[in-house]
Amino acid sequence: xxxxxxxxxxxxxxxxxxxxxxxxxxxxxxxxxxxxxxxxxxxxxxxxxxxxxxxxxxxxxxxxxxxxxxxxxxxxxxxxxxxxxxxxxxxxxxxxxxxxxxxxxxxxxxxxxxxxxxxxxxxxxxxxxxxxxxxxxxxxxxxxxxxxxxxxxxxxxxxxxxxxxxxxxxxxxxxxxxxxxxxxxxxxxxxxxxxxxxxxxxxxxxxxxxxxxxxxxxxxxxxxxxxxxxxxxxxxxxxxxxxxxxxxxxxxxxxxxxxxxxxxxxxxxxxxxxxxxxxxxxxxxxxxxxxxxxxxxxxxxxxxxxxxxxxxxxxxxxxxxxxxxxxxxxxxxxxxxxxxxxxxxxxxxxxxxxxxxxxxxxxxxxxxxxxxxxxxxxxxxxxxxxxxxxxxxxxxxxxxxxxxxxxxxxxxxxxxxxxxxxxxxxxxxxxxxxxxxxxxxxxxxxxxxxxxxxxxxxxxxxxxxxxxxxxxxxxxxxxxxxxxxxxxxxxxxxxxxxxxxxxxxxxxxxxxxxxxxxxxxxxxxxxxxxx
Numbered sequence: 001x002x003x004x005x006x007x008x009x010x011x012x013x014x015x016x017x018x019x020x021x022x023x024x025x026x027x028x029x030x031x032x033x034x035x036x037x038x039x040x041x042x043x044x045x046x047x048x049x050x051x052x053x054x055x056x057x058x059x060x061x062x063x064x065x066x067x068x069x070x071x072x073x074x075x076x077x078x079x080x081x082x083x084x085x086x087x088x089x090x091x092x093x094x095x096x097x098x099x100x101x102x103x104x105x106x107x108x109x110x111x112x113x114x115x116x117x118x119x120x121x122x123x124x125x126x127x128x129x130x131x132x133x134x135x136x137x138x139x140x141x142x143x144x145x146x147x148x149x150x151x152x153x154x155x156x157x158x159x160x161x162x163x164x165x166x167x168x169x170x171x172x173x174x175x176x177x178x179x180x181x182x183x184x185x186x187x188x189x190x191x192x193x194x195x196x197x198x199x200x201x202x203x204x205x206x207x208x209x210x211x212x213x214x215x216x217x218x219x220x221x222x223x224x225x226x227x228x229x230x231x232x233x234x235x236x237x238x239x240x241x242x243x244x245x246x247x248x249x250x251x252x253x254x255x256x257x258x259x260x261x262x263x264x265x266x267x268x269x270x271x272x273x274x275x276x277x278x279x280x281x282x283x284x285x286x287x288x289x290x291x292x293x294x295x296x297x298x299x300x301x302x303x304x305x306x307x308x309x310x311x312x313x314x315x316x317x318x319x320x321x322x323x324x325x326x327x328x329x330x331x332x333x334x335x336x337x338x339x340x341x342x343x344x345x346x347x348x349x350x351x352x353x354x355x356x357x358x359x360x361x362x363x364x365x366x367x368x369x370x371x372x373x374x375x376x377x378x379x380x381x382x383x384x385x386x387x388x389x390x391x392x393x394x395x396x397x398x399x400x401x402x403x404x405x406x407x408x409x410x411x412x413x414x415x416x417x418x419x420x421x422x423x424x425x426x427x428x429x430x431x432x433x434x435x436x437x438x439x440x441x442x443x444x445x446x447x448x449x450x451x452x453x454x455x456x457x458x459x460x461x462x463x464x465x466x467x468x469x470x471x472x473x474x475x476x477x478x479x480x481x482x483x484x485x486x487x488x489x490x491x492x493x494x495x496x497x498x499x500x501x502x503x504x505x506x507x508x509x510x511x512x513x514x515x516x517x518x519x520x521x522x523x524x525x526x527x528x529x530x531x
Contacts, residue, residue, distance in 0.1 A: 024244040025483035031240040032476035062236035065243030082255035092184025093195035098150040101356035107147040165203035192343035211257035229271035238462030246482025248456035262292035273434035282328030301440020366493040372449040376406040442507040467519035
């Protein structure tokens with residue numbers, strides 16, 4: 001059903017995974033119920049009733065949710081390292097000069113053949129990363145020089161060693177499936193950082209585990225920043241969503257390396273805005289956008305707020321905070337882009353990244369989430385109804401139907417995007433910059449169509465409970481509802497369509513809230529939330 005779910009079931013049995021999912025649903029539902037109870041008691045004037053017990057319960061739920069993100073220490077139901085994801089990011093960045101965005105799977109097939117697994121290689125399919133179509137390995141194996149001419153002998157030996165390490169960590173069927181994924185796709189800024197780390201040592205148990213330890217340290221820094229800027233209550237709400245949501249669990253990117261850096265930089269930027277450090281906030285958000293592009297939506301939120309400030313009759317010119325924020329954003333972007341230009345060899349990798357992104361974005365995936373996913377839905381061509389042919393044949397039929405519906409509804413998409421942009425502009429008008437940045441998150445599902453694991457960013461809405469407590473139960477309700485969808489819909493494409501609908505409804509609710517409800521403070525103790 002999901003990317004690693006089938007493999008997890010083979011290792012641990014479906015019961016183990018389903019137990020984890022049920023626990024996540026329960027924690028999210030209990031968190032939502034607890035927050036609703038708090039709101040009811042506040043309105044009834046009884047907020048002191050069992051306050052300490054309710055606070056302890058919220059903290060405990062957040063702690064359990066933290067464990068839930070790690071699948072209660074079952075990780076990938078076999079080991080901690082995410083072999084598939086780490087393979088793409090370790091090998092893809094370390095050998096980017098030789099592989100670019102298009103040769104990862106072809107060169108891996110050659111390395112496998114030279115290692116003596118030619119029989120297995122010749123019978124498998126791999127994805128042509130220039131077209132995103134599955135093809136036999138026949139032509140690749142017939143012309144190994146098409147790959148090897150990009151390597152010198154020492155680099156090829158290093159490459160075959162590293163590929164061999166990953167190949168030996170998974171069953172053959174899983175290794176073959178990895179070569180049907182969608183390649184290495186981050187921008188050169190990520191390649192500059194990730195490639196420098198990957199190149200520091202050959203692939204080994206100790207080194208890959210050390211790289212995988214970076215993300216937990218970054219996440220700890222993110223939670224510390226949230227506590228510093230917003231207090232423990234907002235931290236608990238955000239943590240419960242993060243640990244229990246359907247979209248961005250450990251199984252997708254956990255156990256890899258530098259896969260959470262964009263998220264930490266995004267949330268860190270909001271925290272710095274909350275604490276009155278606009279220059280640092282601008283730099284942090286610019287770094288997030290440089291690593292993954294779509295976090296630029298948070299910058300848009302602040303930019304819209306700045307335009308209102310600029311047009312205000314009470315001001316002349318750009319406000320000092322906005323000048324500092326802009327300077328920080330420009331400095332942060334300039335620094336990381338300059339590093340990337342030096343590390344990856346100039347502008348050509350950026351041009352290749354743009355071309356690769358066009359191909360990648362034009363390829364519908366069954367785990368996409370967003371407005372475009374909803375508009376492209378075709379009830380007559382969902383995955384479960386397509387019969388006959390190979391898996392690739394069925395996918396191509398699904399893809400053709402989806403592309404057809406998307407083309408038919410492109411005008412509707414642009415109208416809805418424009419309408420949401422106007423709504424967002426009015427929503428941020430009288431808000432502080434940190435709220436504007438957070439509300440900018442809403443542009444992500446509306447303007448972009450991303451794979452589901454990037455929706456970890458929705459945890460940012462949990463920070464808004466310091467102004468509108470009602471967002472808390474709505475956010476945790478969204479998390480719980482995701483698992484209801486999984487229970488009712490067993491096919492990934494339909495799950496993500498329904499998930500997209502509920503995300504869009506939630507985002508619209510949060511964006512409308514500032515227009516008709518004044519800030520109410522955080523729960524029963526706003527002072528605990530920082531400034």
